[in-house]
Amino acid sequence: MDSTDPATSAPLLGEPLPIELMNTVWADRDGAHDAIADPDGAVAWLRAVGPRVTPSAPEVGAWLDAEQPAGVEETAARLRGLRDALRRLAAEATEDSRPDAQSAFATRDAALAALNEACRATPVWATLHWPSGGDPTRIVRTGGAAGQAVVAMLAGQAVDLFTGDLRPQMRACLAPGCVLYFVKQHPRREWCSAGCGNRARVARHYRRHRVTKTDPES
Numbered sequence: 001m002d003s004t005d006p007a008t009s010a011p012l013l014g015e016p017l018p019i020e021l022m023n024t025v026w027a028d029r030d031g032a033h034d035a036i037a038d039p040d041g042a043v044a045w046l047r048a049v050g051p052r053v054t055p056s057a058p059e060v061g062a063w064l065d066a067e068q069p070a071g072v073e074e075t076a077a078r079l080r081g082l083r084d085a086l087r088r089l090a091a092e093a094t095e096d097s098r099p100d101a102q103s104a105f106a107t108r109d110a111a112l113a114a115l116n117e118a119c120r121a122t123p124v125w126a127t128l129h130w131p132s133g134g135d136p137t138r139i140v141r142t143g144g145a146a147g148q149a150v151v152a153m154l155a156g157q158a159v160d161l162f163t164g165d166l167r168p169q170m171r172a173c174l175a176p177g178c179v180l181y182f183v184k185q186h187p188r189r190e191w192c193s194a195g196c197g198n199r200a201r202v203a204r205h206y207r208r209h210r211v212t213k214t215d216p217e218s
Contacts, residue, residue: 118152120152
């Protein structure tokens with residue numbers, strides 16, 4: 001893991017936001033970690049990525065800015081459920097067979113149901129604001145709890161990801177011990193980060209060196 005925000009322990013690698021959510025499950029030498037395992041972690045991650053959530057609604061912004069946002073336990077649970085569904089769908093898209101990266105969802109159908117439920121959990125709509133003497137602006141509103149709405153917005157972005165041009169470029173990072181996903185936006189990119197690339201090269205060198213030393217004909 002090479003890049004983090006001080007507000008969250010999750011890696012933030014500049015990936016599409018649904019992939020950043022998938023990557024709240026990450027691993028290092030100390031084992032596997034879940035950056036949104038508790039309400040504090042979930043809110044910290046949402047605050048770190050808040051400006052990237054689209055569409056944005058004033059109610060959601062105010063909720064994220066609150067010292068003690070309401071309903072954080074439910075929001076954290078919803079966020080983890082969405083994350084696990086997306087990881088199962090990403091495994092399907094990337095043919096990911098990494099044992100340590102397996103999602104809590106056993107089937108694609110179950111993951112799809114969870115994603116679609118998250119999308120429709122909270123109504124979100126656009127309104128037109130046009131003050132006298134000013135320019136018209138678009139303001140998004142939500143009729144549900146703000147924490148629930150932000151999860152629904154993330155779910156909507158995930159639908160766009162899986163139905164858009166980036167899905168064929170989605171990859172599972174196959175560096176030793178990594179459980180992250182990324183989008184291969186450069187032909188030569190093979191890893192989620194430079195750190196994973198270095199670890200993969202070291203592991204490859206070690207395997208070659210070991211084979212050379214153990215080869216009876218060498």
